[in-house]
Amino acid sequence: MEDKVKDTIQTGSDKWWKRAVIYQIYPRSFADSNGDGIGDLQGIIAKLDYLEDLGIDAIWLSPVCRSPQDDNGYDISDYQDIDPMFGTLDDMEALIREAGRHHIRIIMDLVLNHSSDEHRWFQEAKKSRENPYHDYYVWRDGVEGEAPNDMRAAFGGSAWEWVPEVGQYYFHQFSVKQPDLNWENPRLRREIYDMINWWIDKGVGGFRLDVIDQIAKEPDKKITNNGPRLHEYLRELSRETFQKADLVTVGEAWGATTELAKLYSNPDNSELSMVFQFEHICLDQIEGKEKWDLAPLPFMKLKEVFARWQTQLCGRGWNSLFWNNHDLPRIVSRWGNDGQYRVESAKMLAILLHGLQGTPYIYQGEEIGMTNVQFGIEDYRDIETLNLYRERLEKGYSREEIMRSVYAKSRDNARTPMQWNDEENAGFTQGTPWLKVNPNYTEIHAAAQVNDGDSVFACYRKLVHLRKEYPVFVDGDFRLLLEDDENIFAYTRTNKDSRLLVICNFYDRTVRFSLEEDISDMELLVTNYRETGSAGTLRPYEARMLYLKK
Numbered sequence: 001m002e003d004k005v006k007d008t009i010q011t012g013s014d015k016w017w018k019r020a021v022i023y024q025i026y027p028r029s030f031a032d033s034n035g036d037g038i039g040d041l042q043g044i045i046a047k048l049d050y051l052e053d054l055g056i057d058a059i060w061l062s063p064v065c066r067s068p069q070d071d072n073g074y075d076i077s078d079y080q081d082i083d084p085m086f087g088t089l090d091d092m093e094a095l096i097r098e099a100g101r102h103h104i105r106i107i108m109d110l111v112l113n114h115s116s117d118e119h120r121w122f123q124e125a126k127k128s129r130e131n132p133y134h135d136y137y138v139w140r141d142g143v144e145g146e147a148p149n150d151m152r153a154a155f156g157g158s159a160w161e162w163v164p165e166v167g168q169y170y171f172h173q174f175s176v177k178q179p180d181l182n183w184e185n186p187r188l189r190r191e192i193y194d195m196i197n198w199w200i201d202k203g204v205g206g207f208r209l210d211v212i213d214q215i216a217k218e219p220d221k222k223i224t225n226n227g228p229r230l231h232e233y234l235r236e237l238s239r240e241t242f243q244k245a246d247l248v249t250v251g252e253a254w255g256a257t258t259e260l261a262k263l264y265s266n267p268d269n270s271e272l273s274m275v276f277q278f279e280h281i282c283l284d285q286i287e288g289k290e291k292w293d294l295a296p297l298p299f300m301k302l303k304e305v306f307a308r309w310q311t312q313l314c315g316r317g318w319n320s321l322f323w324n325n326h327d328l329p330r331i332v333s334r335w336g337n338d339g340q341y342r343v344e345s346a347k348m349l350a351i352l353l354h355g356l357q358g359t360p361y362i363y364q365g366e367e368i369g370m371t372n373v374q375f376g377i378e379d380y381r382d383i384e385t386l387n388l389y390r391e392r393l394e395k396g397y398s399r400e401e402i403m404r405s406v407y408a409k410s411r412d413n414a415r416t417p418m419q420w421n422d423e424e425n426a427g428f429t430q431g432t433p434w435l436k437v438n439p440n441y442t443e444i445h446a447a448a449q450v451n452d453g454d455s456v457f458a459c460y461r462k463l464v465h466l467r468k469e470y471p472v473f474v475d476g477d478f479r480l481l482l483e484d485d486e487n488i489f490a491y492t493r494t495n496k497d498s499r500l501l502v503i504c505n506f507y508d509r510t511v512r513f514s515l516e517e518d519i520s521d522m523e524l525l526v527t528n529y530r531e532t533g534s535a536g537t538l539r540p541y542e543a544r545m546l547y548l549k550k
């Protein structure tokens, strides 16, 4: 076999999404074209030049389908229509087309674990037990006031809701307006596949699958994620839909281990392209408690988690690389420094992540170093945050204590409008934004960064382009360096003819280091300080990415 062919088979680097960088857009907060205070599809179309300049290959679009917006679109009432708040189906087709002209594919967010309670299926399902749609959802008999068991929903309260018309409870892992779909029903599965194929025919580039590890629930056994039939469903789903086109598919899986991830992202393409798992990003909370129960980041553990995923999945699966999404606080405020070293630490975190194996995701605003916010509780909009606030007050927590958690972890930290310029409302809208703009937009905004070679934006752009230029980003083996160092995250990526070395100071103090290997011949690809540093020390948050052609 020719070497090149063999290489392709081993690394799978024939797959476009292994060389890609994906940009996540949270549509309601990205760009508002008509002044109603809510971002929309035409707003996105107007920003495609900006995204092409950054160099990204695809947009993961958080849900834009018709929805009562109880959970900002993650509660879909019609999978084959666009919510009027975002535009029309024509606008969606225009976005797919225009993005294509900018060499950008559109990845849709598929919410298949649950629908909205306002979906036609659920409206029918709750009419009677005999209704043909009844079994599309998960029902259990019971007596009003005595739920089938004590399972809790992710946004608080019982996971069971009583419906007097049928004298049964339905199961919901998220809000009461997000009834769980019953994947055991083959007719439901068929309807889902038809819907997906309809979107494939419209030219989408792929799908992100919301909480996909929760579809095979078995509430009687209190099983939510990783149910026994999960991978059977995934293989059927993939066979009936995704495998018909050259798509990227990414499965959100909070409960994935490296072993499970190898199933999800099996290189034989029988399930999904890659897994989107959270082990690294859940470390700063008290073990066994909730994300609101804050703990300092165990840095050594972070290194161990990254190293394990890098080595375990190499050649056997594919991972997503991310610090941020619409559910997570802003990384520069979280594990960087959003004060004196905002720019340096934002770049360090970017360099650390973008040298790894996997597909990097940039969440809107991350590329300009946007930060968390601190609003009064009346200015928050997220259902999870508001429910948490109410629940913890009732449990006797103090307001100060609750707000400390909200400031650190609320999903609204990521959802404040994109900061485009220093005009009113950061250039996001001519009207009143649905969620307040972060007041620091006068300093942190895209307009100030796109033409500045030292900006956070310029660093991200550089990293995106490097990944396309050097194959070692895609296929290099990972090795953790300075394993016991309590300040430095360093690693190499090595393939048959080159080596990448990344070394990052994770903290705000100057540190010394000495590497076993001689790096004096290596070329400096990217760093975050203008003045060259000295060989054996790293300044606060200093990061260097070096390259050597063997």
Ligand code: TEU
Binding pocket: 071, 074, 075, 111, 154, 174, 210, 211, 254, 291, 326, 327, 384, 411
């Ligand atoms: O998130 C899955 C999920 O488990 C989150 O609710 C998570 O527990 C929480 O955000 C952590 O703070 C997905 C979507 O990304 C999220 O936006 C949706 O709310 C959720 O599914 C329901 O569809």
Ligand code: CA
Binding pocket: 032, 033, 034, 035, 036, 037, 038, 039, 040, 085
């Ligand atoms: Ca709008």
